[in-house]
Amino acid sequence: MTAKIATQPLFDTSDWTFELMNTVHDAIEEIALGDLGLDVYPNQIEIISAEQMLDAYSCAGLPLMYQHWSFGKHFVRDETHYRKGHMGLAYEIVINSNPCISYNMEENTMAMQTLVMAHAAFGHNHFFKNNYLFRDWTDADGVQDYLSFAKNFISDCEERYGVDEVEQVIDAAHALRDQGVFRYGRPPKPTRQEIEAIRLQREGYVRERKLLDIWTDARLGEGKEPATAEDLALNNRLAAMNLPQENILYFLEKHSPVLAPWQSEILRIVRYMAQYLYPQKQTKVMNEGCATFTHYYIINQLYEKGLITQGAYMEMFHSHTNVILQPEFDDPRFSGLNPYALGFAMMMDIKRICEHPTDEDREWFPNFAGDPDWRSVLKDAWANYRDESFILQFLSPHLIRQFKLFVIADDAKQPNLEVSHIHNRRGYREIRRVLARSYDLAYLEPDIQVRDADLKGDRELQLLHTISNGIDLVDDSRTEVLKHVRKLWGYDVSLKGVDRVSGAELYARTTKKPKVFEG
Amino acid sequence: MRHFIDRRQNPKGKSLGNRQRFLRRARHHIKDMVDKSVQEKSIKDGGSVPTGERITIPTKGIGEPRFVHSNQGGFRERIFPGNKEFVVGDSFPRPKSGAGEGGRKASDSGEGEDGFTFSLTREEYLHILFDGLELPDMIKKNTFETETKATRRAGLTTAGSPNNLNLVRTMRNSLGRRIALRRPSTDELATLAADIEALEEEGAPTARDKKRLEELRTAFAALERKRKIVGYIDPLDLRFDTHVPVMTRNSKAVVFCLMDVSGSMQEREKDLARRFFLLLNLFLERAYDQSDVVFIRHTHHAQEVDEETFFYARETGGTIVSTALLEMQKIIEDRYPTDEWNIYAAQASDGENFGKDSLKCEELLNDVILPICQYFAYVEIMPTGTRDAMNDTDTGGDLWDSYVNVNAIWPSFEMLRVSEPAHIYPMFRRLFSIKGAEK
Structure with a gap:
């Protein structure tokens, strides 16, 4: 600690008030923007009670959500756990919107409110505003309006078509939520006419549908040239429907022969929500790392400036240490790598490499080791990577040794598990690869695409599951999901599992009833 | 650039609709369990069920299926922190399935396979308990029902007795009218009055000052007149709650x-x-x-x-x-x-x-x-x-x-x-x- 400048602490009580929070917010802002140079949306900080926090939990943390029984189920489950004391509630929830909304619990002490503001209102907020995934894929300005549109639309549908009808469509759409995102095709920003078309459609639901189709189809349909003449018919068909298509919900929304416009709109809503939340799934480590680093830096600065008391500092530090606790694999508390711990350690490590690089660091990270401006290095990382690429790029041997990471290979064909890599010179790159991959959603989530559907023929929807490393799907839920797909498609659905490398067919499922031939 | 909003007073039960939908969805299972609980339990003391009822229903039927990877079979590499003595090539038998690798793969319900436990409120419990039952509808029932008078709120009227005055609506109308008709605010009057006073106190008024004073006085009088014409509350603004008598079944x-x-x-x-x-x-x-x-x-x-x-x-x-x-x-x-x-x-x-x-x-x-x-x-x-x-x-x-x-x-x-x-x-x-x- 450097010598303290004698200043009056901002607060010395544990109770918070709005005036205090305002003052503290200013102090934090000064450090966050002035010192760290963060770039944030305006903050909207809302104080909520435990019950409201439970409400927010059940709806993926969003301030508004359409009604569905599954949210009720999550609510009663969380409520039961909470009342029994099995589960604590988060200190805050933060929403990627402009203004950036963060919910702070009323139970927090003033010290905790300070920590939470530094963490969410500046750390997460900066990440949301600057990370490329959020910039490209989510619409922070419009999300609140969209949520309110979705909620009203679905309740209108419930009135018009009945709760059961709507529930069935949402059930089916939810089953395909993970298959309702575009992973690779980057959505272009809609033009003014297109925004207008979307608005009109939201108001009239059906009108102007054609224009939208042209928009969405045109950007995805940059087609392949037909290879040979005999494939022309097939290729035309595939091209017309943008096949193969990884976004099954999108495909059903556009091409299902049986869905009414309102049903397609529900699919679009579910798909939009999935897409909106998708960047968060891809950046758990970075997002938490960024926020944790930010709050750590800020509370230390506040303390050094004498703006917080030693007691408050200790309290914040206590919960900071709890948050970044990483139990070892043989610890009963172990439940995988803690994204807060890993993220925070990596951010601190980047700072260390900039400030005090070793020879090893210079060898591994020639482009920023010893860079005097660690703030820019960090901000560049926060803006341009997701978990997988971030780890691949920035995980240092130093950190691998610090975490004592090791890899166990589990091959179902072998009777035993084997330690394949440990934290030594030979293992670094492999460990980094394995760790990065363990955050790559393309590997974590099954790769299932729409392959073909002959609308002029038997109309069977053909799905293709590309299997990596022989990892199959859970059969029960697969059968159930296929039933849901059948409901949305209206005709039979088949799913084939094919090995990624050999191309061999490993399984085939269909919703078709076995045919009975009668003499 | 920032707002603090106190949401604590917002209406509770935002997820009530979701809860009802959930109970509706799981109705069949819940009913079975409620029936069982009322049969098995010795209902004790006080002649009523407790304020809430914990029930556990099977997860089947309230599952949310997705395409998920199985956690068995295939080839996978897992990464762990905290290596102590392992070196490359160490091998050991696979732990019994179920022990899991740290239990990362929770089932989608988060509750394991067997049951989903939650609490029903007393009303929900009774509602489900007596669902599908009704009082036998007998002819003579009608003769025993007497009707009594009660009153019910029935919107607003422009006339009524002072005790029924709806203050919120009245003041809203009044405010709107005052803005629309530009009723001078007390602040405006006060400023003018202060100006006038300042001028009056000045020891040696110049001709310009006198003229200015005259103007101000005229303006002040005009404002006052306007305040009298455009009243703070006008009979037009008044709104009263009304009540109509209704017959209720006794x-x-x-x-x-x-x-x-x-x-x-x-x-x-x-x-x-x-x-x-x-x-x-x-x-x-x-x-x-x-x-x-x-x-x-x-x-x-x-x-x-x-x-x-x-x-x-x-x-x-x-x-x-x-x-x-x-x-x-x-x-x-x-x-x-x-x-x-x-x-x-x-x-x-x-x-x-x-x-x-x-x-x-x-x-x-x-x-x-x-x-x-x-x-x-x-x-x-x-x-x-x-x-x-x-x-x-x-x-x-x-x-x-x-x-x-x-x-x-x-x-x-x-x-x-x-x-x-x-x-x-x-x-x-x-x-x-x-x-x-x-x-």
Whole structure:
């Protein structure tokens, strides 16, 4: 600690008030923007009670959500756990919107409110505003309006078509939520006419549908040239429907022969929500790392400036240490790598490499080791990577040794598990690869695409599951999901599992009833 | 650039709609569990269910299927922190499946396979418990319903008595009108007045000052005039709450619980009877604004007692059932005028009665009780393991035979036999199921 400048602490009580929070917010802002140079949306900080926090939990943390029984189920489950004391509630929830909304619990002490503001209102907020995934894929300005549109639309549908009808469509759409995102095709920003078309459609639901189709189809349909003449018919068909298509919900929304416009709109809503939340799934480590680093830096600065008391500092530090606790694999508390711990350690490590690089660091990270401006290095990382690429790029041997990471290979064909890599010179790159991959959603989530559907023929929807490393799907839920797909498609659905490398067919499922031939 | 918003006062229960949808979805399972809980549990004390009820339902049917990777088979590499002594090439047997690799793959319900536990509120519990049941709709019910007057809010009017003035709406109108007609605010007047005062106090007014003072005075007068013309509150602004009288159905019910407490009624028999009375009371509570319970116990004489005495005190003596019916008749005449009260009665007995008394009971029921009763249920408690007798409803003791005769005449009379706690609830459902009154 450097010598303290004698200043009056901002607060010395544990109770918070709005005036205090305002003052503290200013102090934090000064450090966050002035010192760290963060770039944030305006903050909207809302104080909520435990019950409201439970409400927010059940709806993926969003301030508004359409009604569905599954949210009720999550609510009663969380409520039961909470009342029994099995589960604590988060200190805050933060929403990627402009203004950036963060919910702070009323139970927090003033010290905790300070920590939470530094963490969410500046750390997460900066990440949301600057990370490329959020910039490209989510619409922070419009999300609140969209949520309110979705909620009203679905309740209108419930009135018009009945709760059961709507529930069935949402059930089916939810089953395909993970298959309702575009992973690779980057959505272009809609033009003014297109925004207008979307608005009109939201108001009239059906009108102007054609224009939208042209928009969405045109950007995805940059087609392949037909290879040979005999494939022309097939290729035309595939091209017309943008096949193969990884976004099954999108495909059903556009091409299902049986869905009414309102049903397609529900699919679009579910798909939009999935897409909106998708960047968060891809950046758990970075997002938490960024926020944790930010709050750590800020509370230390506040303390050094004498703006917080030693007691408050200790309290914040206590919960900071709890948050970044990483139990070892043989610890009963172990439940995988803690994204807060890993993220925070990596951010601190980047700072260390900039400030005090070793020879090893210079060898591994020639482009920023010893860079005097660690703030820019960090901000560049926060803006341009997701978990997988971030780890691949920035995980240092130093950190691998610090975490004592090791890899166990589990091959179902072998009777035993084997330690394949440990934290030594030979293992670094492999460990980094394995760790990065363990955050790559393309590997974590099954790769299932729409392959073909002959609308002029038997109309069977053909799905293709590309299997990596022989990892199959859970059969029960697969059968159930296929039933849901059948409901949305209206005709039979088949799913084939094919090995990624050999191309061999490993399984085939269909919703078709076995045919009975009668003499 | 920032806002702090206090949301704590926002309406609670944002997820109420979701909760209702969930209960609706899982209704089938929940119903099974509620039925089971009411059959198995000994319902204790206070004559009501507790404020909430924990139930566990199977996850089947409320699952949210997705395409998920199986956690078995294939080739996978897992990464762990905290290596101690492993070196590359170490191998060890695969841990038993289920122990999991740190349990990262929770099932999608987050609850494991077997059950999903949560709490129902008392209302939800009772709603589900009595779902599909209704009070037998008997003709004479109408004659017992009286109508009373009550008032209901009916929007706003422009005229009314001052005590009904709706301040919020009135002030809103007033504000709108004042803005629209540009009523000068007190601030404007105060500024002008201050200016005037400043000028007046000036020792040696110049001609310009005088002129200015004159202007200000004129302006001030104009403003004041305008304030008088455009009143703060105008009769136009006034809004009053109105109330209209409505006729409401008077719904009061009294339940008579009659029980034989002679020596032959042991703990077991009493417990069975108690369960039945309790269900009946809960059910009626839901249907009526106000429900009273009257406990009458009898041996060879009958007396009205409180709940505690009714269920727990012991009494010895012979058994004369008609005394209880007479007591009931007396109480109705004393306290429950039949044009105000819906009268329900449930009688529990082990079926023993003294000599010719059963005939007297039959007469009493036919002539006095049933004409004024909405519903009369007779529960005969059988010894355990008498399945045959339970199914044979035509033959029984004296009392049963007499009641069979009554049953043939009165649709509002029901009789049944139980021998185990588990029978009570199904029996109860049979009595009140929607077509229960049909014979």
